[in-house]
Amino acid sequence: MKNIGLIGCGAMGKGIAKNLVKNGFHVFAYDRDQQALDICSDIGAHPQASPFEVGKQADAVITSLPGPQIVKDVLLGDDGIFAALKPGSFVLDMSTIDPKTAQDIYLFAKDRSIHFFDCPLSGGPAGADSGTLTIMVGGDEAYINDVLPILHSVGRDIILLGSSGYGQVAKLCHNMLVATITAALGEAFAVGEKAGVPRKQLAEVIQSGSAHNRVLSVFGENIVKDSYEHVLFSLQHMNKDIHLYTETAQYFAQPSPIGLLVSDIYQTAMEKGKGLLDSSAVCQSNE
Known part of the structure; x- marks a missing residue:
């Protein structure tokens, strides 16, 4: 997987974008804040007009968003990520949300043959910028090896915790x-x-x-x-x-x-x- 979508280019997202590009991924990015999106563009990401457009380009999508409701809106909406992704694609939610929401999204994704992992972070903007984040992962272990190259591009300690929601x-x-x-x-x-x-x-x-x-x-x-x-x-x-x-x-x-x-x-x-x-x-x- 070389085409990675990124939704959320703020304090954490811009560091994530930087390290994905540094590690050879093609990053398709979206943020409602044009200034944040411009920063990611300067880093080497490809700006997109909407989350749907990101999903059309990507094999895997990373979300880095403020809370549960916006994660649901971006992923589950009629013009959201899941409406655009191909079966067999991956979603790595690096936001901090509640485990119940993570589990609900996991089931929604599974019904569409999309693999969802909750991947909240520790390390702050400095860790995102340096690629040394701690990443707590919940989801199907059978598919974890598919996304480890992405996770290791942005984090140093990848901790596999078990089923969906455990990361949160x-x-x-x-x-x-x-x-x-x-x-x-x-x-x-x-x-x-x-x-x-x-x-x-x-x-x-x-x-x-x-x-x-x-x-x-x-x-x-x-x-x-x-x-x-x-x-x-x-x-x-x-x-x-x-x-x-x-x-x-x-x-x-x-x-x-x-x-x-x-x-x-x-x-x-x-x-x-x-x-x-x-x-x-x-x-x-x-x-």
Whole structure:
């Protein structure tokens, strides 16, 4: 498979496009934002007028979109991807959505002899740009070898988790922990600072002790410097993910008291107008 469709050319999509082109794939791209599409064109992708036109050109399509509803609209609509794809084609959804939606799309695709994998990502725009993403994969194992060359072009760690939806379960659990640690760091820094210990010194203590964590390594500069305009992963996207996590826990009848608490904290930050800031801006949500 050399012809790859890409729907979504934003912060993650442009890095995905770059590495697909770098690895010899012909990329047919679409985004509603013309500026984002122009960036992908400059990288070497071929702009298309609609998702349907992308599907007509592609052997496999990657979607990188903000949430469940737009994924369904792009894939399942009358003029969507599935209406254009040939039987035997592949769809790799690298968005973060709920597992139930992923499973529904998988069944819809299977009825049309199209192979659907949920492939959510970890690593952010920097990982997308460098091709070092972690990719969590759910879908039919019998067809995974067909798409591994594509996945290895954009990611470093490809983790096969099992049936359709399992990739999304893993991603939501992962982001729930990231959200929880970030919120906890905000509280700890606030208490320490109030008591006279500067954030920078407290960060050094945390990273040299048992509380060492990668969240502080990634987002620490924003938290320590109070520089939340430097967006690594927006708060509105983390808020969406933590809500999907709590909805997933409810769907599977598994109590999630910590998840619900953290969901309330992020929702409060959203209500205070912090959605477009970095997700670590939750650390100032009570100010």
